[in-house]
Ligand SMILES: Nc1ncnc2c1ncn2[C@@H]1O[C@H](COP(=O)(O)OP(=O)(O)O)[C@@H](O)[C@H]1O
């Protein structure tokens with residue numbers, strides 16, 4: 001059981017840790033992470049969501065929840081709670097100011113948020129990872145044991161060429177890939193119902209090359225750009241959640 | 247004249263160096279960089295394009311030009327040439343393999359590509375920067391003198407909150423902001439002409455807060471996802487180019 005290897009105070013009572021990752025920026029990692037967290041909470045699970053993007057935290061914006069106070073008890077951060085989901089982000093610790101810093105300091109901050117956040121009892125902890133294959137990704141995979149990673153991509157060749165690099169990294173650090181979410185896969189005009197494939201056609205690149213299952217194809221919908229503080233489940237999200245229940 | 251301060255062999259004959267930047271990933275930095283390079287070349291300028299995204303190089307995919315051979319002469323890289331534009335990217339040096347590495351090594355590679363690429367005589371060098379405010383951005387701004395930065399964003403609040411951090415970083419390292427390109431600003435259905443605002447309405451956030459001029463509002467168009475090896479100019483791109491001629 002993976003849990004026995006995460007003996008740090010922060011994670012010892014967390015049953016499953018799932019990363020939501022993509023080496024490509026702007027494909028929807030944060031949006032999909034928030035969707036999964038809300039969906040699992042709607043299904044009755046105890047859920048946490050950790051935003052590890054030190055350079056561009058999204059969590060406060062995603063939940064329209066900017067004034068969260070993060071308290072410390074026995075040197076541990078107590079995550080914010082919102083609609084029954086525990087939330088932690090550098091956005092709560094740094095506000096508006098940019099993180100203008102180099103690798104060693106970055107790794108120190110990541111290690112701290114991973115080992116000094118007291119999540120208590122959780123069924124699922126989702127970790128929203130930033131793009132790239134550098135300090136943050138390496139520190140996460142070397143500090144804690146992940147159960148697996150959900151890969152997010154669009155159909156665009158500019159996305160796929162980066163996403164492949166992220167998959168190769170996970171293979172190297174031996175983190176299992178649980179599946180891929182194809183986000184912004186198409187757009188349906190609500191006035192004439194035409195289906196537009198802005199980022200390209202479905203090419204099955206990742207399943208052909210790596211044998212990775214496509215867990216969901218999420219269309220471009222302006223409802224998915226709205227904050228998650230008033231989350232409403234739907235069939236697509238519920239099925240995506242069901243595909244990841246362990 | 248900035249040029250006198252870039253005395254390194256690689257940049258001493260480059261008249262203008264313009265970064266295309268955004269702290270948010272996936273907003274169109276690489277697409278806008280390639281658009282600017284092609285547009286300036288179409289106007290008869292000598293142009294170079296440098297892709298500094300070590301973790302996710304886009305240049306080979308953007309130009310559909312994967313097998314470029316990079317030669318060295320006197321320990322200097324000779325950029326690839328394509329349709330009269332000089333191109334340099336880690337994608338040409340590393341192929342498909344991911345850059346799984348930490349800050350100090352990252353900075354070393356960036357410094358090398360900046361100081362050991364022999365651009366020869368150029369009127370404009372565009373530098374496509376990766377997202378974030380970390381090692382790569384700091385090394386670029388500390389190694390060479392940039393004339394200015396073009397900021398790319400979408401209208402989404404998730405983008406704007408990161409882009410603000412990038413602008414604050416440029417202010418701190420004293421690099422002038424030349425303007426902002428609002429990319430994927432709207433989508434017009436080609437079947438019924440309805441205008442969709444997927445990422446939000448125009449809110450003028452950046453000009454209100456920082457007094458930065460909007461240089462262009464580029465719609466979501468599938469033609470803009472096609473490779474640049476058959477570039478065709480258009481009025482919008484030409485006007486954007488004209489706004490940046492120095
Ligand atoms: N399915 C979707 N439909 C419409 N917009 C989306 C969708 N998924 C994400 N977005 C928008 O795309 C942008 C990038 O998403 P984000 O979650 O920030 O990606 P990442 O975390 O990979 O950088 C945001 O503006 C977000 O609101």
Ligand SMILES: Nc1ncnc2c1ncn2[C@@H]1O[C@H](COP(=O)(O)OP(=O)(O)O)[C@@H](O)[C@H]1O
Nearest residue numbers: 156271272273274275276277465466467470471
């Ligand atoms: N105006 C546009 N219309 C349609 N797609 C676009 C547009 N600009 C960029 N894209 C697509 O959006 C994605 C992100 O663009 P990219 O240039 O890779 O952004 P970045 O360099 O900021 O990561 C790519 O799939 C690209 O093809």
Ligand SMILES: [Zn+2]
Nearest residue numbers: 189192435438
């Ligand atoms: Zn329509």
